Amino acid sequence: MSFARRMLTTNAFRGVARSVQKDIRVPGACVGQKWALSRQYATEGETKAEPQEGVEVKSLKEQVENLMKQVEEKDKKLSEMKDNYLRALAEAENVRNRAQAQLENNKKFAVRKFSKELLDTVDVLAMAIKNIPENMGENSDIEKVHESAREHAKAVKDLSMGINLTLKNLLKAFERHGVVQFNPIDQKFDPNTSDAVYQVPVPGKTPGHVFVVEKTGFMIHDSVLRPAQVGVVSEQPTNKN
Numbered sequence: 180m181s182f183a184r185r186m187l188t189t190n191a192f193r194g195v196a197r198s199v200q201k202d203i204r205v206p207g208a209c210v211g212q213k214w215a216l217s218r219q220y221a222t223e224g225e226t227k228a229e230p231q232e233g234v235e236v237k238s239l240k241e242q243v244e245n246l247m248k249q250v251e252e253k254d255k256k257l258s259e260m261k262d263n264y265l266r267a268l269a270e271a272e273n274v275r276n277r278a279q280a281q282l283e284n285n286k287k288f289a290v291r292k293f294s295k296e297l298l299d300t301v302d303v304l305a306m307a308i309k310n311i312p313e314n315m316g317e318n319s320d321i322e323k324v325h326e327s328a329r330e331h332a333k334a335v336k337d338l339s340m341g342i343n344l345t346l347k348n349l350l351k352a353f354e355r356h357g358v359v360q361f362n363p364i365d366q367k368f369d370p371n372t373s374d375a376v377y378q379v380p381v382p383g384k385t386p387g388h389v390f391v392v393e394k395t396g397f398m399i400h401d402s403v404l405r406p407a408q409v410g411v412v413s414e415q416p417t418n419k420n
Contacts, residue, residue, distance in 0.1 A: 295405065302394060373396060
């Protein structure tokens with residue numbers, strides 16, 4: 180190849196290279212422009228996203244506050260329910276205690292009416308023993324009685340012993356059920372346990388005290404079943420000259 184031809188080829192190659200270089204620079208500029216635009220759009224998006232994020236945080240705070248209020252209300256209701264439950268337990272325990280006390284009281288006084296009806300029998304037996312002479316039926320007295328009356332005297336003695344034994348057994352049966360006899364003789368008159376049948380001045384006796392007991396009284400546990408019927412010493416009358 181001649182020198183001139185090679186020069187032409189080289190020049191042609193250089194021209195083509197310049198043309199290609201120009202074509203390559205244009206896309207490079209476009210890419211830079213696109214990158215700048217995307218950067219701008221991203222910045223604008225971040226700017227727009229910031230207010231959106233603030234709204235979401237505010238909404239979450241409100242939801243948390245609402246939940247806290249609901250929890251407080253639930254705690255308050257739970258506390259009230261617990262208080263009501265404890266009150267109900269206490270009331271149930273009180274009812275149970277009252278029922279138990281009432282049951283025990285009913286057991287104590289179940290024989291009250293029955294015992295009160297038997298008190299007249301006790302009075303009759305006591306009166307029978309009181310009207311029999313104390314020395315009736317003793318051997319010394321029997322010897323003094325006429326031979327024909329000896330058997331009668333012994334029968335009276337046996338009857339007296341039988342009545343006395345019956346009375347003692349009846350009083351013991353009362354005691355087993357909480358019924359106790361009391362005799363306020365020579366004691367200060369107590370209107371809570373005794374009824375004053377009469378009042379008379381008695382020399383040598385303290386006024387306001389019991390000097391005779393017509394009927395003994397009876398207690399059932401801590402309650403008066405029947406008050407004693409008594410005579411009370413009154414004040415001595417003053418002589419007016």
